[in-house]
Amino acid sequence: MNKYHGLLLAYNGGVVTDHTTEHVIYSNTIPNLLAKRLLRHLETSPVNPIVDDGHTIYTTDPESFMVPYEKNSNHLDIKKVTNICDAVDFSPAKILITAPPETLNIETKFIKETFKDDLSFVLSAPFYLEATPIGVNKAASMEKVCTELNIPVKAVIAFGDAQNDILMLAFAGMAVAMGNACNPLKKIADMITTSNNEDGIAVALKKLNI
Numbered sequence: 001m002n003k004y005h006g007l008l009l010a011y012n013g014g015v016v017t018d019h020t021t022e023h024v025i026y027s028n029t030i031p032n033l034l035a036k037r038l039l040r041h042l043e044t045s046p047v048n049p050i051v052d053d054g055h056t057i058y059t060t061d062p063e064s065f066m067v068p069y070e071k072n073s074n075h076l077d078i079k080k081v082t083n084i085c086d087a088v089d090f091s092p093a094k095i096l097i098t099a100p101p102e103t104l105n106i107e108t109k110f111i112k113e114t115f116k117d118d119l120s121f122v123l124s125a126p127f128y129l130e131a132t133p134i135g136v137n138k139a140a141s142m143e144k145v146c147t148e149l150n151i152p153v154k155a156v157i158a159f160g161d162a163q164n165d166i167l168m169l170a171f172a173g174m175a176v177a178m179g180n181a182c183n184p185l186k187k188i189a190d191m192i193t194t195s196n197n198e199d200g201i202a203v204a205l206k207k208l209n210i
Contacts, residue, residue, distance in 0.1 A: 011093035012164055013141030014132050026144050028133050029091040039085035045107050050096040051088055052076055058087045066098040094132045101126035122164040138168035159201050160185055176204045
Protein backbone atom coordinates (compact mmCIF):
# COMPACT_ATOMS: atom_id res chain seq x y z
CA MET A 1 0.00 0.00 0.00
CA ASN A 2 2.91 2.36 0.65
CA LYS A 3 4.41 1.64 -2.77
CA TYR A 4 1.22 2.03 -4.79
CA HIS A 5 -0.33 4.99 -2.95
CA GLY A 6 -2.87 2.82 -1.16
CA LEU A 7 -5.72 4.37 0.80
CA LEU A 8 -6.93 2.52 3.88
CA LEU A 9 -10.61 2.96 4.78
CA ALA A 10 -10.39 1.66 8.33
CA TYR A 11 -12.91 1.39 11.16
CA ASN A 12 -15.78 0.71 8.76
CA GLY A 13 -14.90 3.91 6.91
CA GLY A 14 -14.48 6.09 10.00
CA VAL A 15 -10.81 6.87 9.26
CA VAL A 16 -9.24 7.16 5.80
CA THR A 17 -5.45 7.24 5.64
CA ASP A 18 -3.08 7.74 2.71
CA HIS A 19 -0.42 5.10 3.33
CA THR A 20 2.17 6.81 1.15
CA THR A 21 2.10 10.13 3.00
CA GLU A 22 0.63 8.88 6.34
CA HIS A 23 -1.88 11.71 5.96
CA VAL A 24 -5.34 11.18 7.49
CA ILE A 25 -7.74 12.30 4.76
CA TYR A 26 -10.91 11.84 6.80
CA SER A 27 -11.77 11.02 10.40
CA ASN A 28 -15.09 10.75 12.23
CA THR A 29 -14.89 9.39 15.77
CA ILE A 30 -17.30 8.66 18.62
CA PRO A 31 -17.31 11.53 21.16
CA ASN A 32 -15.64 10.39 24.37
CA LEU A 33 -18.70 10.88 26.60
CA LEU A 34 -20.90 8.91 24.21
CA ALA A 35 -18.29 6.15 23.98
CA LYS A 36 -18.20 5.94 27.76
CA ARG A 37 -21.99 5.79 27.93
CA LEU A 38 -22.05 2.84 25.54
CA LEU A 39 -19.20 1.07 27.34
CA ARG A 40 -20.94 1.53 30.69
CA HIS A 41 -24.15 0.11 29.22
CA LEU A 42 -22.27 -2.90 27.83
CA GLU A 43 -21.09 -3.78 31.32
CA THR A 44 -24.63 -5.05 31.92
CA SER A 45 -24.55 -7.32 28.82
CA PRO A 46 -22.80 -10.69 28.27
CA VAL A 47 -20.65 -9.22 25.49
CA ASN A 48 -17.00 -8.24 25.19
CA PRO A 49 -16.23 -4.71 23.91
CA ILE A 50 -12.95 -4.19 22.07
CA VAL A 51 -11.70 -0.60 21.94
CA ASP A 52 -8.44 0.64 20.47
CA ASP A 53 -6.79 3.99 19.82
CA GLY A 54 -5.10 2.90 16.60
CA HIS A 55 -2.13 1.43 18.45
CA THR A 56 -3.39 -0.28 21.60
CA ILE A 57 -6.39 -2.40 22.62
CA TYR A 58 -7.77 -1.59 26.08
CA THR A 59 -9.10 -4.73 27.76
CA THR A 60 -9.66 -6.22 31.19
CA ASP A 61 -8.58 -9.64 29.90
CA PRO A 62 -6.02 -10.04 27.06
CA GLU A 63 -7.33 -13.56 26.43
CA SER A 64 -11.03 -12.65 26.28
CA PHE A 65 -13.23 -13.42 23.29
CA MET A 66 -11.63 -12.28 19.98
CA VAL A 67 -9.05 -10.00 21.64
CA PRO A 68 -6.02 -12.15 20.67
CA TYR A 69 -7.31 -12.33 17.09
CA GLU A 70 -7.77 -8.56 16.83
CA LYS A 71 -4.35 -7.98 18.42
CA ASN A 72 -2.56 -10.25 15.96
CA SER A 73 -4.47 -9.42 12.79
CA ASN A 74 -4.20 -5.64 13.30
CA HIS A 75 -0.73 -5.63 14.91
CA LEU A 76 -1.95 -3.82 18.02
CA ASP A 77 -0.49 -3.68 21.52
CA ILE A 78 -2.50 -4.71 24.56
CA LYS A 79 -3.08 -2.62 27.68
CA LYS A 80 -4.72 -4.49 30.54
CA VAL A 81 -6.99 -2.19 32.53
CA THR A 82 -9.27 -2.57 35.54
CA ASN A 83 -12.26 -1.06 33.73
CA ILE A 84 -12.47 -0.28 30.00
CA CYS A 85 -14.90 2.61 30.37
CA ASP A 86 -12.71 4.33 32.96
CA ALA A 87 -9.56 3.77 30.88
CA VAL A 88 -10.85 5.16 27.58
CA ASP A 89 -9.90 8.85 27.66
CA PHE A 90 -10.03 9.35 23.88
CA SER A 91 -12.70 9.38 21.16
CA PRO A 92 -12.57 5.96 19.47
CA ALA A 93 -13.26 5.52 15.77
CA LYS A 94 -15.46 2.55 16.64
CA ILE A 95 -16.38 0.21 19.46
CA LEU A 96 -16.31 -3.44 18.46
CA ILE A 97 -18.86 -5.50 20.37
CA THR A 98 -18.09 -9.21 20.35
CA ALA A 99 -19.82 -12.36 21.57
CA PRO A 100 -20.61 -15.82 20.24
CA PRO A 101 -23.29 -15.52 17.51
CA GLU A 102 -26.09 -16.99 19.61
CA THR A 103 -25.45 -14.40 22.33
CA LEU A 104 -24.84 -11.46 20.01
CA ASN A 105 -28.08 -12.13 18.11
CA ILE A 106 -30.06 -11.62 21.31
CA GLU A 107 -28.09 -8.67 22.67
CA THR A 108 -27.89 -6.71 19.41
CA LYS A 109 -31.53 -5.63 19.37
CA PHE A 110 -31.34 -4.26 22.92
CA ILE A 111 -28.08 -2.41 22.30
CA LYS A 112 -29.30 -0.89 19.03
CA GLU A 113 -32.62 0.16 20.53
CA THR A 114 -30.92 1.95 23.44
CA PHE A 115 -28.52 3.91 21.20
CA LYS A 116 -30.54 4.18 17.99
CA ASP A 117 -30.48 8.00 18.03
CA ASP A 118 -26.77 8.27 18.80
CA LEU A 119 -24.81 5.61 16.92
CA SER A 120 -24.83 3.42 13.82
CA PHE A 121 -24.52 -0.34 14.22
CA VAL A 122 -23.62 -2.98 11.67
CA LEU A 123 -22.79 -6.68 11.86
CA SER A 124 -19.44 -7.24 10.18
CA ALA A 125 -19.40 -10.93 11.16
CA PRO A 126 -21.76 -13.24 13.09
CA PHE A 127 -19.71 -12.44 16.21
CA TYR A 128 -18.96 -8.74 15.53
CA LEU A 129 -21.28 -5.77 16.02
CA GLU A 130 -19.57 -2.48 15.15
CA ALA A 131 -20.66 0.81 16.70
CA THR A 132 -19.66 3.98 14.83
CA PRO A 133 -20.85 7.59 14.58
CA ILE A 134 -24.12 8.00 12.69
CA GLY A 135 -23.45 8.34 8.98
CA VAL A 136 -20.15 6.47 9.02
CA ASN A 137 -19.94 3.61 6.53
CA LYS A 138 -17.64 2.39 3.80
CA ALA A 139 -19.73 3.95 1.02
CA ALA A 140 -19.63 7.41 2.61
CA SER A 141 -15.86 7.33 3.04
CA MET A 142 -15.37 5.92 -0.46
CA GLU A 143 -17.41 8.80 -1.84
CA LYS A 144 -15.14 11.26 -0.01
CA VAL A 145 -12.07 9.57 -1.51
CA CYS A 146 -13.56 9.70 -5.01
CA THR A 147 -14.30 13.39 -4.58
CA GLU A 148 -10.83 14.09 -3.16
CA LEU A 149 -9.08 12.27 -6.02
CA ASN A 150 -11.57 13.17 -8.75
CA ILE A 151 -12.37 9.52 -9.50
CA PRO A 152 -15.71 8.83 -11.23
CA VAL A 153 -17.89 6.35 -9.36
CA LYS A 154 -18.29 4.20 -12.48
CA ALA A 155 -14.52 3.57 -12.36
CA VAL A 156 -14.68 2.08 -8.85
CA ILE A 157 -14.59 -1.68 -8.24
CA ALA A 158 -15.53 -2.79 -4.72
CA PHE A 159 -14.99 -6.21 -3.19
CA GLY A 160 -16.76 -7.37 -0.04
CA ASP A 161 -17.91 -10.32 1.99
CA ALA A 162 -19.93 -9.01 4.97
CA GLN A 163 -23.03 -6.96 5.75
CA ASN A 164 -20.96 -3.84 6.42
CA ASP A 165 -19.84 -4.00 2.76
CA ILE A 166 -23.37 -3.77 1.32
CA LEU A 167 -23.53 0.04 1.05
CA MET A 168 -20.04 0.15 -0.45
CA LEU A 169 -20.88 -2.39 -3.15
CA ALA A 170 -24.14 -0.61 -3.90
CA PHE A 171 -22.15 2.63 -4.36
CA ALA A 172 -19.42 1.26 -6.62
CA GLY A 173 -19.57 1.10 -10.40
CA MET A 174 -18.69 -2.61 -10.25
CA ALA A 175 -19.70 -4.69 -7.22
CA VAL A 176 -17.90 -7.97 -6.60
CA ALA A 177 -18.90 -10.37 -3.82
CA MET A 178 -16.38 -12.86 -2.52
CA GLY A 179 -17.27 -16.54 -2.73
CA ASN A 180 -17.56 -16.62 1.07
CA ALA A 181 -19.76 -13.50 1.19
CA CYS A 182 -23.09 -13.34 3.01
CA ASN A 183 -26.18 -13.89 0.86
CA PRO A 184 -27.48 -10.28 1.00
CA LEU A 185 -24.18 -9.13 -0.49
CA LYS A 186 -24.24 -11.73 -3.24
CA LYS A 187 -27.75 -10.64 -4.22
CA ILE A 188 -26.63 -7.10 -5.11
CA ALA A 189 -23.28 -8.01 -6.67
CA ASP A 190 -22.49 -7.65 -10.36
CA MET A 191 -20.07 -10.56 -10.03
CA ILE A 192 -19.31 -13.31 -7.54
CA THR A 193 -15.69 -14.42 -7.39
CA THR A 194 -13.91 -17.14 -5.44
CA SER A 195 -13.36 -16.93 -1.66
CA ASN A 196 -10.86 -14.90 0.33
CA ASN A 197 -8.73 -18.02 0.70
CA GLU A 198 -8.77 -18.63 -3.07
CA ASP A 199 -7.37 -15.26 -4.22
CA GLY A 200 -10.84 -14.07 -5.12
CA ILE A 201 -9.79 -10.48 -5.85
CA ALA A 202 -7.02 -11.55 -8.23
CA VAL A 203 -9.38 -14.01 -9.96
CA ALA A 204 -11.99 -11.28 -10.51
CA LEU A 205 -9.47 -8.74 -11.80
CA LYS A 206 -8.15 -11.30 -14.27
CA LYS A 207 -11.67 -12.01 -15.53
CA LEU A 208 -12.25 -8.28 -15.93
CA ASN A 209 -8.92 -7.93 -17.81
CA ILE A 210 -7.64 -5.39 -15.30
